[in-house]
Amino acid sequence: MDYELVNSDIRLREVCEQAECCPAVALDTEFVRTRTLMPQLGLIQLYDGKQLVLIDPLEIQDFSPFVHLMQNQRVVKVLHSCSEDLETFLAAFDVVPIPLFDTQFAAGVLEIGTTMGYAKLVEELCGVMLDKGESRTDWLARPLSQKQLAYAANDVLYLLPAFLQLDEQITQHGKRQWVFDEMASLAEKKRANMPLEYAYLQVKNNWRLSSKQLNVLQHLAAWRLSVAREKDLALNFVFKESQLFEVALYLPASKAALSRIHGLPPQVLRRYGQTVLKIVESALEEFAQMPQGAHLPRVKRLVDVSQYKKTLAAVKDIAASLATQQGVSAEVLASKKQMNQLLKWWWFDIEETRALGIMPDLLSGWRRELFMPALIDLLGPMPESGIQGLSQTIKQVNV
Known part of the structure; x- marks a missing residue:
């Protein structure tokens, strides 16, 4: 044609x-x-x-x-x-x-x-x-x-x-x-746009960090996302994720220490080095002045929850049963990623789906009616949803 x-x-x-x-x-x-x-x-x-x-x-x-x-x-x-x-x-x-x-x-x-x-x-x-x-x-x-x-x-x-x-x-x-x-x-x-104060949730290996290191990562990730949005740059073209994590891990206090971050290009060090060092210093000062109850909780992982494997298997069984009833494949109804998303949302107060202000896939759209009764039977009452619950837990980060 x-x-x-x-x-x-x-x-x-x-x-x-x-x-x-x-x-x-x-x-x-x-x-x-x-x-x-x-x-x-x-x-x-x-x-x-x-x-x-x-x-x-x-x-x-x-x-x-x-x-x-x-x-x-x-x-x-x-x-x-x-x-x-x-x-x-x-x-x-x-x-x-x-x-x-x-x-x-x-x-x-x-x-x-x-x-x-x-x-x-x-x-x-x-x-x-x-x-x-x-x-x-x-x-x-x-x-x-x-x-x-x-x-x-x-x-x-x-x-x-x-x-x-x-x-x-x-x-x-x-x-x-x-x-x-x-x-x-x-x-x-x-x-849905990730609020700046929750950008750290998307950084790999964040669970390895202490509350103090996590406070630094929160400020660094918020800064990186803000720059990326302002300049329309891919996040890793502002500052690579692995290097952002290492800065939060090692907490460099000088340009010499920052230059020892693995793989950090000289041009990035020149462009953003002083800014990054100021963010680290400011975040550490903020952490020292906080009452302990205001510290960021360490990031939780599903694998660290004792009932995770058993519960995931039960959700898979629910999906398989529903798939048979509906005449579709279980993968269409619920992937492992979607099941993990649901369990994080149900169990954790701070996680990405809630930070974005959206519901898990298994509780959205056409899946909600199918899954909801069985999930409540398995997991108990549904937790509060939405960004409102999170906003009381974590302060807003100014960039």
Whole structure:
């Protein structure tokens, strides 16, 4: 099928007005994310069954018609493995497409294949072999070659017919709403921003640190995340996580001591060395002046909970039983990662899910009704949820 490169406001409006008359549109994005915190949009592909367009975001000024289309509840937006696409839409337009049908998730529910790639799905459902040779293109470079544009067009040309097959099958199975609920929950997670004072929870090996070291890590992680957001830099391009941990572990008090941190590049030492040393000094002074009851509690791990293995096995049994009842694979209902997320949220006062102000996956969307009764029987009354409980435990960190 022929495609059109759209690079004017007028033509984008015409395309979007026509697409709003369709029951569903296939979407994809091409982006670059090498040094930046947020993905940089390079191209948008759209196919509504009649028009296949490649929208150039570097040329267009007025994206309001596209944003309106994204929020049109009457038009289903079809994407495949849409996690990074949602981040791209949020970064570019501060919206996510709704309602959203993810063909990868639908294929998993239907047991066609769990986490199946787009090319494999198209081969399975449409009998077409796709060339993935341009997947590493710099989508911000111009001009894009005909080969690159054709590759991009194929990412939505076969997505719509694949969706039509999946939509029919999943409707027959009575699980169509699962897909929309799953994507709504995913969008909520993508919108959630980690408060600066909880950024330390995402640093590996934080459980090894004492309360004093953890107080330093809290301030360092908050500073790093603040700089990353301000400058749109990937976190490790501000300061590598492993080196951030070592600073909190060894508490250097001089540039000479800081330079002995393993692998710390000289340019990072020059750029941020004095700042990091001041953060360490200030955090240590703060810790010394705190009453003991105000110290950060050490980070807990599930493996240190005596009943963890037994309880995890019980949750797996619940998932397996529900999967049999629902006629789906247990992996679709609950991965080990999702089970661990639930147990941390249920048992620990301070953990990432609660810090983000969201609910665990097994207590969200379509899974909540399935899992809730059995989980309460197993774990007891549900703990208080949300960021409010945490805000009383940890002070806000000023950066």
